[in-house]
Amino acid sequence: MFSDLMNIASNGFHILIAAYIVLGWLISPVIHGPVCAAIIVHWLLNKNRCIMSEGFDDSNGFSTGLLARVGIDIRNNQTLKTIIPYLLVIIPGIISVVLAIKGIEIMPAIIHKVMSHLMMVAPFAFVAKKIVGAGYKGIVEGLAAADAGAVAASAAPAATATPATAEESAA
Numbered sequence: 001m002f003s004d005l006m007n008i009a010s011n012g013f014h015i016l017i018a019a020y021i022v023l024g025w026l027i028s029p030v031i032h033g034p035v036c037a038a039i040i041v042h043w044l045l046n047k048n049r050c051i052m053s054e055g056f057d058d059s060n061g062f063s064t065g066l067l068a069r070v071g072i073d074i075r076n077n078q079t080l081k082t083i084i085p086y087l088l089v090i091i092p093g094i095i096s097v098v099l100a101i102k103g104i105e106i107m108p109a110i111i112h113k114v115m116s117h118l119m120m121v122a123p124f125a126f127v128a129k130k131i132v133g134a135g136y137k138g139i140v141e142g143l144a145a146a147d148a149g150a151v152a153a154s155a156a157p158a159a160t161a162t163p164a165t166a167e168e169s170a171a
Helices: 002-027 029-045 051-055 062-069 078-102 106-160 166-170
Strands: none
Touching (some): 002 078, 029 078
16 A cells, blocks of 8 residues: 555656656746756666656566556567657756757746736636526525425325225226
């Protein structure tokens, strides 16, 4: 049970790290570049494996298994199994280094634009949420009342029926 929980936590952490490796250059290239370099060094020092992958039953490693889940099966090719995970870290790392050298930060500009539009829409969104929530509650309560009325109406004729006498049931 504990080992299953640890595998789930390890897989979740690996997925977060993989997402950061692929998309981290959008957030902060100054931090992402050194993180990618540290991951490469970590793999090289640990014989092409992550230290968290030691518990995996699959000898292919996490990156290869993740690629297989999305339809890229390189598990039978040892050369690709070694090169592709490194490339998946090196390419975003190079993008980060180039962006950091040029002083370009993509995400802060995007966040600023989104937040400026969101600040205009947010008050209306809260009001709309209240209106939609109240409407939904009214519909649910109305349907529940209609269902309760239908159940009561179907039960009423059965309650008013006269019981059969012994003579009628024998005939």
